[in-house]
Amino acid sequence: MATSPGSLQRRAKGCGPLDAEIVAAAALLSAVLVVGLATAADYGLTVDEFNTDDYGPKALAWYTSGLRDRSQFETVEFSLWYYGP
Numbered sequence: 001m002a003t004s005p006g007s008l009q010r011r012a013k014g015c016g017p018l019d020a021e022i023v024a025a026a027a028l029l030s031a032v033l034v035v036g037l038a039t040a041a042d043y044g045l046t047v048d049e050f051n052t053d054d055y056g057p058k059a060l061a062w063y064t065s066g067l068r069d070r071s072q073f074e075t076v077e078f079s080l081w082y083y084g085p
Helices: 005-012 020-038 055-064 071-075 078-082
Strands: none
Touching: 055 071
16 A cells, blocks of 8 residues: 555654653653662662672772782681672
8 A cells, every 4th residue: 555745744743742641651750760869879788788898999909900919819708708709
């Protein structure tokens, strides 16, 4: 079935007014994004975070030294071996 050039131009102009459900969903997702970004620093705290506070910089030093700085393997607590760098 052939389409006339006029019908293609009518479709290209737009689909009509926005649906209220789409507007509500976009507003809700925007609000969740704002709350998430505003409170991102408060998340991720665990019981283990204070135990592993020194482990992160030592692991980073190991990676950035080209795997030559092995200080993390000498001074890290025994239970932290289960986490890995």
